[in-house]
Amino acid sequence: xxxxxxxxxSRAQILEAALKLFSHRGYGATSVSDxxxxxxxxxxxxxxxxxxxxxxxxxxLDQYFRAMSNPEFPFNRALAEGRFxxxxxxxxxxxxxxxxxxxxxxxxxxxxxxxxxGTHIRKFYSDMALRFEVFMKKHGMEEELAGRLQxxxxxxxxxxxxxxxxxxxxxxxxxxxxxxxxxxNTDEVVGEISRILRNGMxxxxxxxxK
Numbered sequence: 221x222x223x224x225x226x227x228x229x230s231r232a233q234i235l236e237a238a239l240k241l242f243s244h245r246g247y248g249a250t251s252v253s254d255x256x257x258x259x260x261x262x263x264x265x266x267x268x269x270x271x272x273x274x275x276x277x278x279x280x281l282d283q284y285f286r287a288m289s290n291p292e293f294p295f296n297r298a299l300a301e302g303r304f305x306x307x308x309x310x311x312x313x314x315x316x317x318x319x320x321x322x323x324x325x326x327x328x329x330x331x332x333x334x335x336x337x338g339t340h341i342r343k344f345y346s347d348m349a350l351r352f353e354v355f356m357k358k359h360g361m362e363e364e365l366a367g368r369l370q371x372x373x374x375x376x377x378x379x380x381x382x383x384x385x386x387x388x389x390x391x392x393x394x395x396x397x398x399x400x401x402x403x404x405n406t407d408e409v410v411g412e413i414s415r416i417l418r419n420g421m422x423x424x425x426x427x428x429x430k
Contacts, residue, residue, distance in 0.1 A: 231269045233259040238276045243324035247335045284325035294318045312410035315386035
């Protein structure tokens with residue numbers, strides 16, 4: 221192993237240790253010394269790779285955000301390969317897979333909200349609509365979906381709403397450990413949420429207010 225490979229390995233060890241500690245203890249309760257000890261490295265080695273603890277925290281969030289932009293990200297793959305909103309059930313299962321696989325990273329979002337008032341994640345979420353617009357245009361979804369939605373409904377808003385509902389549901393289940401908090405199992409909940417999103421809550425013919 222050459223010097224560059226050793227350096228990359230050390231950096232990866234630092235990030236892995238920090239992810240585990242930040243996601244379980246929080247940011248304030250984790251020190252650089254804690255990260256170094258868990259990574260099996262010296263404190264000086266940590267500072268060689270990262271200026272300070274907050275730089276490590278930002279890099280971990282950036283890792284997650286980069287992953288979310290990858291076409292092979294479970295939710296992106298499900299959205300691109302199906303026909304929205306007919307594939308809502310598949311999107312729900314993909315959201316669960318995503319939160320499960322990236323559990324520690326998702327936990328960092330809550331850490332940022334509690335300890336930093338959302339400072340590091342604010343821009344990512346403020347740009348979310350634009351990213352969905354680019355994604356949907358790339359896959360030819362926006363125009364096709366606009367022709368099938370109710371008049372005046374935004375395709376981007378429709379996809380974002382479904383995304384947020386599924387991610388929030390599974391964050392409570394997986395991050396907070398509250399299983400079946402709708403009083404039903406996962407498949408039943410995904411099916412019911414999908415049905416509501418696709419068809420609304422009222423029976424056909426019931427009066428609706430705007």
